[in-house]
Amino acid sequence: MFNKAELNQLYRYALSLSTHDDGAYDLVHTAIERYLKKISEPVENPLAYLKTIIRNVYFDIERRKKIIPIISINVDEIPNIESVNDDSMDDILINQQQVQQLLAHLNTEENELLYLWAVEEHTVSEIAAIYEKPRGTMLSKLHRLKNRIRTSFKENGDATGKYVKVTNYE
Amino acid sequence: MNNEKQTLKLALKKYYAEKSLSNTQLNALQQTLEHNSSTVKPRNTSFNNGRTFKWLASVAASLLFFAVITSYIKTPDLITLAYADILKDTELNNGTQPSIQQWLNENNVTQVPQQYPVEMSKFCLLDKFLTVHLRIAGAEQGKMNVFFHQGIYRLNSLNRSGMMNNMNWKLLKVRDDLTIIVMYTQDMREQAVQHILRKILPELEA
Numbered sequence: 314m315f316n317k318a319e320l321n322q323l324y325r326y327a328l329s330l331s332t333h334d335d336g337a338y339d340l341v342h343t344a345i346e347r348y349l350k351k352i353s354e355p356v357e358n359p360l361a362y363l364k365t366i367i368r369n370v371y372f373d374i375e376r377r378k379k380i381i382p383i384i385s386i387n388v389d390e391i392p393n394i395e396s397v398n399d400d401s402m403d404d405i406l407i408n409q410q411q412v413q414q415l416l417a418h419l420n421t422e423e424n425e426l427l428y429l430w431a432v433e434e435h436t437v438s439e440i441a442a443i444y445e446k447p448r449g450t451m452l453s454k455l456h457r458l459k460n461r462i463r464t465s466f467k468e469n470g471d472a473t474g475k476y477v478k479v480t481n482y483e
Numbered sequence: 484m485n486n487e488k489q490t491l492k493l494a495l496k497k498y499y500a501e502k503s504l505s506n507t508q509l510n511a512l513q514q515t516l517e518h519n520s521s522t523v524k525p526r527n528t529s530f531n532n533g534r535t536f537k538w539l540a541s542v543a544a545s546l547l548f549f550a551v552i553t554s555y556i557k558t559p560d561l562i563t564l565a566y567a568d569i570l571k572d573t574e575l576n577n578g579t580q581p582s583i584q585q586w587l588n589e590n591n592v593t594q595v596p597q598q599y600p601v602e603m604s605k606f607c608l609l610d611k612f613l614t615v616h617l618r619i620a621g622a623e624q625g626k627m628n629v630f631f632h633q634g635i636y637r638l639n640s641l642n643r644s645g646m647m648n649n650m651n652w653k654l655l656k657v658r659d660d661l662t663i664i665v666m667y668t669q670d671m672r673e674q675a676v677q678h679i680l681r682k683i684l685p686e687l688e689a
Contacts, residue, residue, distance in 0.1 A: 317504075320509060320512055321503050321504055324504045324508075325502055328499070334502075342512060342515065345512060349515075405490065405491040407491055409494065409498060412497075428499065430492070431495035432495055432496050
């Protein structure tokens with residue numbers, strides 16, 4: 314039903330949410346069990362369907378813990394944001410150690426957003442479709458994320474071992 | 484840990500590429516999939532059975548609906564039999580028979596207005612129902628036939644009207660113990676038909 318590469322893909326997506334290896338594995342396992350219980354007819358895109366289950370399972374668990382790491386963005390913020398294209402964060406250079414630190418400092422939704430953008434290479438429109446939210450909302454989220462990463466780089470700089478910004482952004 | 488700096492996108496790709504399920508985790512997931520795939524098949528079968536059942540049910544419902552509609556559109560057999568009886572008695576002119584008048588009185592059917600002569604009256608059987616048949620002439624033109632039945636013919640055919648071979652017909656429930664078939668030629672005035680019916684069966688006026 315799912316090969317090794319697909320299972321690893323699901324695991325990596327789960328990892329973008331939970332950030333813990335064991336937690337990510339549990340998410341995949343639970344999602345697969347729910348998927349097998351629920352499917353009564355062929356699913357058009359099982360991987361996408363499973364990712365949705367993984368996401369729902371994760372947020373269900375977090376809701377029970379009363380930890381909901383979501384930053385909601387009001388729609389009226391959208392007209393004021395600048396245009397963001399998919400490669401707007403490509404001017405940030407970073408090493409693997411800093412990736413870990415970056416992911417540890419971002420919230421779940423931001424991690425997921427980065428994963429969808431960088432690893433799965435979805436466009437903003439595709440990400441908006443996954444979240445079932447307007448494209449403008451996702452642009453707004455990316456805009457905030459970009460500023461958040463840049464600000465962190467500016468504040469901490471290379472010397473602190475946190476985030477690195479090597480080019481001028483403004 | 485690799486300290487080589489890369490663009491954020493590449494660095495993230497590399498970070499996640501290095502994250503994989505362990506062999507133990509992979510085996511566990513694949514076992515879950517294999518174990519459940521055997522239970523998924525029957526579920527699919529039952530789903531297919533469910534779909535087949537739904538499909539058959541919808542076909543049956545459609546057929547039933549079609550039958551009901553067809554039976555409703557089709558002229559009731561009772562009307563066909565009444566029409567045949569009218570044709571058979573065309574030449575009979577016996578007026579109002581005493582036995583018929585007695586039956587009419589017993590069943591609270593009042594006399595036909597004098598301007599509409601009763602040309603023929605008789606007892607007959609329509610589809611095994613004992614029926615009183617009157618043929619009434621129009622004041623100036625046309626013929627009207629009324630079949631009285633002490634009871635109810637067929638519930639789904641009541642209070643309907645139509646046309647058969649140039650004769651208008653009505654099937655009316657007058658009261659719980661009386662139903663009538665009215666058939667009249669096209670040259671019989673509708674107002675005259677209504678007038679006669681209201682006079683002989685005051686309940687219809689309500």
